[in-house]
Amino acid sequence: MNLHEYQARALLKDAGIPVPDGDVAGTPDEAEAIARRIGGGVVVKAQVHTGGRGKAGGVKLAADAAEARTHAEAILGMTIKGLVVEKVLVVPTADIASESYVGVIMDRATQRPVFMVSPAGGVDIEEVAAQTPEKIFKAGVDPRYGLLPHQAMSLAFSLYDDVKLVRQAASIMEKLYVAFRNAGASLAEINPLVTTPDGMVVALDAKIGVDDNELGRRPEIAALRDASSEDPAEVKAREASLSYIKLDGSVGCCVNGAGLAMATMDLVKYYGGEPANFLDIGGSSNPEKVITALEIITSDANVKSILFNIFGGITRCDDVANGIVAATKQTQIHVPIVIRLTGTNEELALDILKQAGFEALTDMDEAVQEAVKLAGAGAGAGTAA
């Protein structure tokens, strides 16, 4: 889960990192009031989960509160890369002497958090890494001890020569690591970290990505989720502990396991079809989950056939079969369903389906070909395969 800039800023501020004054607004009135309180020039920034806000016109400078209001009117409600702007952040314009990058990410290869800093801040860090890799400095963190003060100092010396700035930046990095840990983050970055003409180091923009597996034990972080910035079907899926991503094709896929779900989508493509979605019903699935999965798939008007591909392990095939039967009793499904089931409790599942008038296949290639064929044949062909 990604946090909005204003949420990430608040977490950094709570951790003791200096951030500029400013506040978040949901209406032009609020934006104007914040700008008036700040006084002088401000920046009005769209709060959406995507990069390229500036290029899309979502970040505007205003000389005074009246202009801030005009910009907020334009930005609130605008669409950036398919996402509607619901909130803007209003901050004072800053006098900037230099811009750096400071980030900490969970690194798969070394299996620990890694700090990455660069004196070339304010731009995309991937670009810096590609163009001028010598300007990137890294330090691995042993999670048992945290970022050690000498590591923070050493990283900070790669950003600044003036030891007063170095000490401020080192302190910010130590606090950033604490914020990273306490938020259950997999990424926390300050870009840019700026120095002001009067010698202060300040976090101007922040980005935090939280590991979804942390949300259960961090209700205060989970509460920051902005469901309005996500696809409603994906929100519904998540609430039912399903993993769903909408795509553009016509073969709806309902699979247990992420790897098999991806392989099923790949096979749909292999046989000339296009998958309508990725949907993993997960392990230990109960019939309720299957019902929700079918509701989500059928809410996509592009879906012309539905393919179940279940290989039972921890998922029991009879649970899935019961779910299919219950779901089709509960709601009329107007597209053909192709069911492929094998593995744990397969016999039981086939019996349940048979009694309800469904047939099930056991071969994956055969099932995918059938679903692709039915999707091509068009909608309304009945319910059972």
Added chain:
Amino acid sequence: MSIFIDSRTRLVVQGITGRDGSFHTKQMIEYGTQVVAGVTPGKGGLRFEDAVPVFDTVQAAVDETHANTSVIYVPARFAADAVFEAADAGIQLIVCITEGLPVQDMARVMPFLRERGARLIGANCPGAISPGQAKVGIIPGPICREGNIGVVSRSGTLTYEIIHQLSTNGYGQSSCVGIGGDPIIGTNFIDCLSAFEADGDTEAIVMIGEIGGTDEQDAAAYAAEHVTKPIVGFIAGQTAPPGRRMGHAGAIISGSSGTAEEKMAALDAAGIAVMQRPADVVPLLRERM
């Protein structure tokens, strides 16, 4: 022979009385695995299915039964501590089936295990099976057959799919290991390739990867240098849109690194036969063996 688990495996089940733990313990026993103990705090003294003694702690289970391998089915919020507990009790092979472990917990677990010389498989994995000898985890026993193909996979159910293709076409397995799809895992492709290379009963290897990270590319480079046995590989996620999480936290494509296309090219460059779909596994093995 086989890798990691065999007929000498003496298994303790952490979370033996839970829904998943009890269901899969029955299946492991039925398969012939020596399940010597279970652990559920507060249920020490019970006997699971009137046969397997249950203990309050892993240490008590090890002291009493000389368990040498543990499998974990406890809920995610207890799972990291379950790994610590098993390692502290001297268990050298820990298989964590539980999904949903925070990656920061895994970052704390790994150095702890290294200091104690313990191997973790997973978390968020289906475990391992050495057909005819033992199964530790949730891979369905009936789909496996004894034989000489080593299988290693980041996926769960996709692994079953490919094992099923192998078994129904007469290719049995020496061992099948599901290493899990999380960003930080205890045992990676290279660990398994090197174990299969050293295993006298393994004649060929099937590796099943997916989008995200660089484990498969690293494994391909390793294989080109150190593995003499034929390898057949598959990468799931050719149709995955870039930058989206596809269920596994590990399957994030960032930039050009970690796409199915890039991984398939790396396997191919290392001399590994690359499948286009799961059903290709048998013809490609036939060609290479």
